Amino acid sequence: MTVIEPHEVVSCLEQDKAAADDQAIVQLMFLDADLMPVGTGRPRFHGVTYSDRGLFDGIAALHRDLAHGEDELDLESSLIRLLDVLLTRHADALGAASPTLRPRSLRQVREMLHSQLNSNIKLDDLAAVAGCSKRHLIRSFRQAYGVPPHHYRTLLRLARAKSMLAAGRSVAETAAELGYCDQSQLNRHFRREFGVSAGGYARSVR
Template structure:
């Protein structure tokens, strides 16, 4: 996580939370009394929980089917793009964690695996049509053919080239 574009790892985008932690740190360094420190810590923890955590055991309701369809359509339409989970969550209008859970409930796999399965189905048809493994990998957005082969082996137990030889 980075703070408003600085790119520094380990910093928060929540300026209020950052300011609260900094104030607590200053109070500790200046030797404030325990009541003050404890109250500041409790206030800080309450802010943290209110802003960034769900209540223990509280399950968020599943996403509306329309939101899930929009995510699925984005995955289908941008098969060769480097889609970010943030982008999918924005389309669904929810947190990344909630999106993953709801998508898996609806489609049986999380969004990243669904996309991999879409890419592999497309790769199979491209390879069967005579396209090379390298060309297929590049067109589907894989960084190289070894990445395509890893996914292919994991799902089908053979390399993309091996599959191409069996269907031609």
Template sequence: MPSMRSAPVPSFSLWRPPLLPDVQVVRVEEDSRLWSGHSIQYAITVTYAGAFDFWYRKREWTLGPGRQLKLKEPGEVHRDLRVHAPVTAQSVAFTPRLVDEAARQLGLPASPHLRATLSRGTGRCEAAALALHAALARRSSDRLECESLLTETLDALLTEYAERPPATRCPSHRPAVLRVRDFLYARFTENVGLEALASSVDLNRFHLLRMFRAEFGLPPHDFVTHLRVARARTLLAQGMAAGDVAAEVGLYDQSQLNRHFKRIVGVTPGQYARAVCQ
């Protein structure tokens, strides 16, 4: 007789990332429960599997897996209506204080209103939010990565979906951005944060992030990752073990080195070492 497969067990987890004190993450796996509540924070939800209908802003909506995001703001009621298939989803919530500070730095009034319930699925907000979700899901301890992805997500959210979008132009501060680049060249093995970098050159973090990306084509955390991988290639070619290389270049373990190295170089550190050391 064919074996009986057990039904998936739903799970619920909630945590506050230590590096982002104004952020809360909620994740459900294989969940068929109907949730309802009154929002007290801004939130962005991504659905990885399953589909459900919900009520929000006087109408019904449907959300399934993909790049489309569910957006919430404080002071509004949301209510799940039906689950079409067990849902795996993750929600990242931001305190009103955090969003108000982001709005202020972007030149917007406090308590910005979001024009949309579901994102378009094709903009900058999706790319930033999905990267932030992924970093939080793997419990990243890289301060620059976490702070940069949070800043990019809030920037994109308010730029694309606030009722009054911020000004897209900001004055250039190339000398300040070059000083940040030089600092990262000299200290790329350290766990420096975006806020500290911005303060050191007297810019707000949104302005620094925009200027750095415009100047170098990458946000600071990706720039640092490329520096670390470049150094790792040199050390691997000299015969250093991959586990030791990870610590030497400022990464926390070999799995983190493997992930970044394969994404940038195209092969694993082990494959690279075997090829260059033959």
């Protein structure tokens, strides 16, 4: 995994002559400066190339989710989580963390997630309700409720989906009503959380 800081030149990777006939696939991710921590100065990285299998796998999974058209809240939350891991493991110290949000702000965010379960809520929308940065919101929400906002909403959706499927609704109807782009997206979330597809769950409870 290679990290290029802002204003540095991105050059093509040189292939080994012995591997000249092989194909190399390079996936790039450009990060907006607004996603970086606020008030601590620009982080500096210790090197250029890092052997970090866990982080590599997380970034690869994010690329796959982008290709599958996953929900924007899930994608941006995953990106910020991976960026936090990158900064924590491989950048200079970022200074003291911001204090957690007040309970009232977090309740307002949670109420928004409950009331707009089938909407394509963005992390910007939730941060605006909380009155803080996206990174601060994710950290504070996780501390208060055990999971970040996007995972909390996924659990809410899946709980509703289980009720709908048990009541005889089809997987396609359930996915559409809960704001998933198609039933394959609902199935992916079901397998990730419960180890079974939505259709498999429906058959087991009817």
